[in-house]
Amino acid sequence: MLTRRLSIATPIFLIIYVIQEAVISQFRLPGGGFSILVIFTLTWAVLSETEVAAVVGFAAGFLMDLSQTAAGPFGQWTLIMLLAGYAISYVGYGDDHVQGNAIGIIFFVVIANLLVEIAYVASGALLGVSSGSLIQILITLFGMSIWALLISPILLPIFSRLHAIIFDSRLSL
Amino acid sequence: MRNGGRARLLLVILIVTSLFLITLDLRGVKVIDGFKQGGQTVMSPFQRAGSAVLSPVKNFFSDVTHLGRTRNQIEKLQAENANLKSKLINRKNADAQLKQLKGILDLAGTAGYKIVNAKVISHGSSQSFSQTIVIDSGSNAGIKKNMTVLSQYGIAGVVKDVYPTSALILLASDPSFRIGARIAGTQQIGILTGRGTRSASLQLLDNSTTVKEGDVLLSRGSIANRPFVPGVPLGYVTSADNSAGAVAQTATIRYYTNFSTLGVVAVVVSGSASNPGDALVPVKPRVTPIPTVTVFVTPSPTPTK
Incomplete structure (x- = not known):
């Protein structure tokens, strides 16, 4: 059952990845912009069980590592997104206060997006990837969080509906 | 409980796989490069299509407004107008x-450089805290790793990765970008480092002469012209720290290139036979004098009413 659902979800992830690389990347957005793949994966994770969340996090991270613009070593995004997916699902899944309302999910996604970026900078520093000055990092983190806050409410209904269709879930925000 | 155990086992397996991938990449295993190259080869046509389709939209975003008119003629005229716009x-x-x-x-x-021109087809996401662009020419056009990339004003970056029909360029504004620089005229040498913005920091290698505002920086060049050819304009000094106690002089530089408006770049596939020296130093704009108009008035003998 899990394999069937994940195989249905795979093309959706690939489409989101193509949108990110071919469309979103065309715009040099102020404040660092946003990653639709990260927002999608985190939203998907909060709506899914821990097992599914870990697998989709791993898959999304793997795709992000495939991107030619990934600065760190291959596997860095995979590890971070895997842990983020698992953690967000572990905390959020099954909690009606989070899953039952859209604001709860948006809050979770925005915070998780910020933590993912901080984890990326911190692990990048350990692996020898330069990320710029502290001020520059802080500005980018702030900008990305604002973008996530603006974009998540627009995309959440679409993402939750897709999730509901694939997982036969009644939850559709 | 059984489910929880299975989830934890899956998590451990995936974590080990991720760490395995990181280790392989850091050890320089070719399989990982193959993954990336394959991914880029697949993505390149999508990026080209995205660039072609979104090129007018990118500029049109703020201009286009949809009016809810129903009359056929107005709609036709609007469509025509939008098409012309x-x-x-x-x-x-x-x-x-x-x-x-x-x-x-x-x-x-x-300078006598042999270049390959290319269009920018994608700007790298800042999500990875790196400043990169993707161009629509690659190894098929003779581009190789570690070649200098020029904009119309000077340095744009360096080729980081090459694929058959595209290449990834590390912009000079990236924090990991380093280039040997020399000051035009005094020939003082130093190392220029990106800061993530259009400004960069310069650290001079000796304190014998002082650096001052407005000094122009050029690239020093590398062995066999890779990664950098000599004589490329980099930027100019906006502020200098010449404090007496400092071990080395430092300065803030503003790049000539505006990295957010790059549309076309050129990759230097072969440098000139001789060092161009200071030949590429940009000419300062001259102020054209505005002629003063002199009007002579002769008073009339009788006052006018």
Whole structure:
């Protein structure tokens, strides 16, 4: 059952990845912009069980590592997104206060997006990837969080509906 | 409980796989490069298509407003108008790219560089805290890793990765970008480092002479002209720290290139036979004097009413 659902979800992830690389990347957005793949994966994770969340996090991270613009070593995004997916699902899944309302999910996604970026900078520093000055990092983190806050409410209904269709879930925000 | 155990086991397996991938990449295993190359080869046509389709939209975003009129004639005129506007914007876009290309050819021609021109098809996401672009020419056009990339004003970056029909360029504004620089005239040498913005920091290697505002920086060049050819304009000094107690002089530099407007770039596939020296130092704009108009008035003998 899990394999069937994940195989249905795979093309959706690939489409989101193509949108990110071919469309979103065309715009040099102020404040660092946003990653639709990260927002999608985190939203998907909060709506899914821990097992599914870990697998989709791993898959999304793997795709992000495939991107030619990934600065760190291959596997860095995979590890971070895997842990983020698992953690967000572990905390959020099954909690009606989070899953039952859209604001709860948006809050979770925005915070998780910020933590993912901080984890990326911190692990990048350990692996020898330069990320710029502290001020520059802080500005980018702030900008990305604002973008996530603006974009998540627009995309959440679409993402939750897709999730509901694939997982036969009644939850559709 | 059984489910929880299974989830934890899956998590451990995936974590080990991720760490395995990181280790393989850090050890330089070719399989990982193959993954990335394959991914880029697949993505390249999508990026080209995205760039072609979104080129007018990028500029059109703020201009287009949809009016809810129903009359056929108005709709037709609006469509025609939008089409003309789009054509005009495309034309403006083409003109801007032509101007950039002309600048690059002038620069490369003066120095005697052999170049390959390329269009920017994607700007790297800042999500990875790196400053990169993707161009639409790759190894099929003779581009190799570690070649200098020029804009119309000077340095744009360096080729980081090459694929058959595209290449990833690390912009000079990236924090990991380093280039050997020399000051035009005094020939003082130092190392220029990107800061993530259009400004960069320069650290001079000796304290014998002082650096001052307005000094122009050029690239020093590398062995066999890779990664950097000599004589490429980098930027100019905006502020200098010449404090007496400092071990080495430092300065803040502003790049000539505006990295957010890059549309066309050129990759230097072969440098000139001789060092161009200071030949590429940009000419300072001259102020054209405005002639003063002098009016002679002769008073009339009788006052006018």
